[in-house]
Amino acid sequence: MSYWEFLVEQGPRFVDGALITAVQFALAAVLAIAIALLAGLMKLSSNPLIKGSAVIYIELFRGTSLLVQLYWIFFVLPLFGLTLEKFTAGFVAVGMNLGAYGAELVRGGIQSVPRGQWEAAYSLSMSPAKRMWRIILPQALLNMLPPWGNLLIELLKGTALVSLISVADLMFEAKQINGSTYLSAQTFGTALIIYYLFARVLVTPFMRWLEQVMLRKLGRTE
16 A cells, blocks of 8 residues: 555544644643743742642642643542543643643743833832733743743643543544554654644744744834
């Protein structure tokens, strides 16, 4: 069987798997960004309880395996009365794991804003929330975007693990196709190409575009 014939025959399954991977990635990314922003701000809090909670979460999810976290969320939480459907468990595990890494990027990005900007915002008599939202976060976001691009690519690759709890994503379909055709090179080669295209054609250009948008909004040029 030629590679073209293989694609014609198995292409629809790869497409279905790629669509599930795209949805898993999008949902996990939204969750990771929300968690990262919240945990990053919490870690900067002067309240020991709030800061301690953020530190525990960040260290726990950065210091343990994503695979173990996925199994805990899907297999162990039901023992405590919390059952998540496998699709939901997949993006929740990936989002919570990468959100812990993102929290450190948020913290570092906020702390990288020059002190003069904080003092200028304070002199305008803005509330702490308004200072953060209007002055500090936009500048911090620009500093965070390059490492966030790398983190989102790691998140994309992390979604492949959801196949281990039978979410019918790209990797799950690839394993099923390989099991029925035994054409490992064609099967996993195609999966590799699709993952690469996701990262190179979608994630990377989007982050570069977003960086240009933020540069224009802040009146900066490269």
